[in-house]
Amino acid sequence: MSEMPCNVEIWIDDGVDCFTIYIDKKLITEQGATALQRILRTTVAGWQRVDNDTVLRTLRAVTG
Known part of the structure; x- marks a missing residue:
């Protein structure tokens, strides 16, 4: 990936079934x-998945 979306x-x-961090x-x-x-x-x-309305x-x- 050459540039991150939205300059993040x-x-x-x-x-x-996959958790990917870009x-x-x-930075690294x-x-x-x-x-x-x-x-x-x-x-x-x-790890455990938290499907919770509060988290969403x-x-x-935070992200708009």
């Missing part, structure tokens, strides 16, 4: 990306 620095796509290349090094990947892989077992209202309030 981080974009998260919460798909049906980070602007200018290869070492940082590897560390982030390791962190996420070790915590993935404890908060996201809408």
